[in-house]
Amino acid sequence: MDGKMKDNAELKLLEIIQANQPWRSTWKAELNGNPCIAKLIDCQDSTTCQQLSASLCKQLRFSEILQPEDVNTICLFNEKVELNNNQIAFCRNFVDGKPLDILLQEHEYIIREAVDLICKIAKIISKAHSTYKVSHGDLKPANIIIGTDGEPVIIDWDTMKVDATVINLKSNGKTITLEHASAGTPKYMPPEQCRGDRIDEKCDIYALGVILYQLINRGKTPFDEPPYSSMNEVQLMGAKEQPIDSLSAKHPELKVNEDLSNIINKAVAPDRNNRYADVDSFIDDLYTLIQLPTIPLDNPVPI
Numbered sequence: 001m002d003g004k005m006k007d008n009a010e011l012k013l014l015e016i017i018q019a020n021q022p023w024r025s026t027w028k029a030e031l032n033g034n035p036c037i038a039k040l041i042d043c044q045d046s047t048t049c050q051q052l053s054a055s056l057c058k059q060l061r062f063s064e065i066l067q068p069e070d071v072n073t074i075c076l077f078n079e080k081v082e083l084n085n086n087q088i089a090f091c092r093n094f095v096d097g098k099p100l101d102i103l104l105q106e107h108e109y110i111i112r113e114a115v116d117l118i119c120k121i122a123k124i125i126s127k128a129h130s131t132y133k134v135s136h137g138d139l140k141p142a143n144i145i146i147g148t149d150g151e152p153v154i155i156d157w158d159t160m161k162v163d164a165t166v167i168n169l170k171s172n173g174k175t176i177t178l179e180h181a182s183a184g185t186p187k188y189m190p191p192e193q194c195r196g197d198r199i200d201e202k203c204d205i206y207a208l209g210v211i212l213y214q215l216i217n218r219g220k221t222p223f224d225e226p227p228y229s230s231m232n233e234v235q236l237m238g239a240k241e242q243p244i245d246s247l248s249a250k251h252p253e254l255k256v257n258e259d260l261s262n263i264i265n266k267a268v269a270p271d272r273n274n275r276y277a278d279v280d281s282f283i284d285d286l287y288t289l290i291q292l293p294t295i296p297l298d299n300p301v302p303i
Helices: 046-063 100-106 111-132 201-216 233-239 258-267 279-290
Strands: 002-004 010-021 024-031 034-042 077-082 087-093 097-099 144-147 152-154 166-171 174-179
Touching: 010 034, 024 087, 046 077, 046 087, 097 100, 100 144, 100 201, 111 152, 111 201, 111 279, 201 258, 201 279, 258 279
Parallel strands: none
Antiparallel strands: 002 010, 010 024, 024 034, 034 087, 077 087, 097 144, 144 152, 166 174
């Protein structure tokens, strides 16, 4: 399937990845012969077109100020092309690798691997915060691609610092429309984001803590387990006002060091004031921990 653009450049649509709605789909594609990912928006629905275009145009503006060394880790939609069939395509570079949510189904990370990977991810987020003053707002394994070189790339910056009165909240294939909410995925959202407060750095710190818990806990977040697993999304967001159980206490079979559990719990503290002040402080604590020779960082072999 090919699309001719108004400037006579060529977008070739190769394989549909996701059909979100009749007015939006995501494709593996080629733009002027170069592999890319393309999001197509049908502009027959002018309101929807304006809303989605505004979100993606944020990425276009952000991409213009990215330093060269960050282009391969902060992956943004950096091309907007108007098609002749009343559609707009937003394109980003194709990343050769697998999303982390797929890798979590295929691979059990030992603790050292998990800590090393989360530090790499956190460094990218730290650069976004400190250099570009941008927070991701929907950080989760599905939005982290691990390249064939083993290095993480962060995608889908659609929700960065969103301010909205009505937004669709997505989780597990379901959509709930909430007033005065910020976009995101409930399992990885802190209480203040669930309440609709503005997305900022503390939201990303919370998500990093949840992802680290998930990496160590064989693919399960604290909210995939009782008592949260039986809750619907609205109930879950309310329950997040209470702290989670320590990973070392809840899963003694993983033999997680208590200091590591404390780092996770500080990152996912319900009160934002009790979380790390910035991502670099989170990274520093993890690096300090893994350099201690007395700290066990290998999970036991499952029986």
